[in-house]
Amino acid sequence: MSGVVVNNLIKKYNNDVTALNHVNIDIKEGEFFALLGPSGCGKTTTMRCIAGFETPTSGEIFINGQVVNHVPANKRNCGMVFQSYALFPHYNVFENVAYGLTIRDFYQGGFGTKVSSFARLLSRRLAKPPKHIVNKVSEALDYVELGHLAERGTSELSGGQQQRVALARALVMEPSVLLMDEPLSNLDKKLRNTMRTTIRRIQQDVGITTIFVTHDQEEAMSMADRVAVMKDGEIIQNATPTELYSHPVNPFVADFVGSSNLFQGTIVERTTTGSVIQIDGFVLRSGFSKEANDMNVLIRPEGMNVYHKDTEINHVNIIEGKVLMHTYLGPNIRYDVKVGAHEVGIEKIYVPGERVLTNGEDVKVTVDPERVLLI
Ligand code: ADP
Ligand code: MG
Secondary structure, three states: OOOEEEEEEEEEEOOOEEEEEEEEEEEOOOOEEEEEOOOOOOHHHHHHHHHOOOOOOEEEEEEOOEEOOOOOHHHOOEEEEEOOOOOOOOOEHHHHHHHHHHHHHHHOOOOOOOOOOHHHHHHHHHHOOOHHHHHHHHHHHHHOOOHHHOOOEHHHOOHHHHHHHHHHHHHOOOOOEEEEEOOOOOOOHHHHHHHHHHHHHHHHHHOOEEEEEEOOHHHHHHHOOEEEEEEOOEEEEEEOHHHHHHOOOOHHHHHHOOOOEEEEEEEEEEOOOOEEEEEOOEEEEEOOOOOOOEEEEEEOHHHEEEEEOOOOOOOOOEEEEEEEEEEEEOOEEEEEEEEOOEEEEEEEEOOOOOOOOOOOOEEEEEEOHHHOEEO
């Protein structure tokens, strides 16, 4: 059982800055868990407390069902990967990955006793590693598809390759938990996308419990089984990506996990199927209702559609509007449309041959009641 539980964690720096305020997390064995939030919200602090590099002010941390608060970092069996790679520049790829195993062997008494200098001993061992280390390192390098670069110096690698070495270096130790702190933030967008897939594939193959820190919602949502959204040292919502996207608990989460249209609304009627909501300048039917009359109304860009004003449409929610701007987004077109007192973003799949609505054009906007979320 290699889950991680964080229980009521509080971390104050210098008894002053409250970096973590009652953080609770329960990560199951084999789960890919993302901590998502803006810079300064406490993601790294959470990781460092789990890894044992920071002492919590209060609260408990469990790994494999055992309290580890008083277990030193090197005994927690956590593998770490950082944004900055942190490779050893004077060792080649193989040696970087072999390093941890070699040190472990040393502490387990696997080295001879004749050599006086530890550094010399280590270099010698890394240059002529025993077979069990060669096998493990080769396996780890194969996982990250770098077997062919084992002899390369790390300065001769691209950023993406360096991050693969860092990942192999963590995995080779067979940690019970893999902690990754913004590991893709230094890579360009295309490489980031490739690395997302690589990391996810390896995580699933190895089945290792993984905590992945990022400020990039797309990264968290596309990779993780579950995402905890953090703000100001607190976890605001902890849910699967689809739950987060379709049922954010508040406007902060709604806005953070994707493009959103948010309005202040008031329920003016409750129906058998939901409610009717007055928004500044127009009325919408929602498939949902709430006890409170005033609330935030969230509509995702793909929850709406837009048509030329003369198009015949039969729909429960039709609002008149005017196109302010249209933008091509690959397979989609985004329309920014003025409706009532608001501007909304609408994304429509682009069908080749379809007439694109132009800026300034009068339009009808339809809204699926099931996509009018009340939060
Ligand atoms: P994130 O990783 O989400 O960007 P951090 O965990 O690094 O956030 O930081 C959370 C808060 O704690 C921030 O306000 C930050 O300034 C503060 N903080 C982090 N590390 C230290 C430290 N060593 N000493 C004092 N304050 C710190
Ligand atoms: Mg950080």
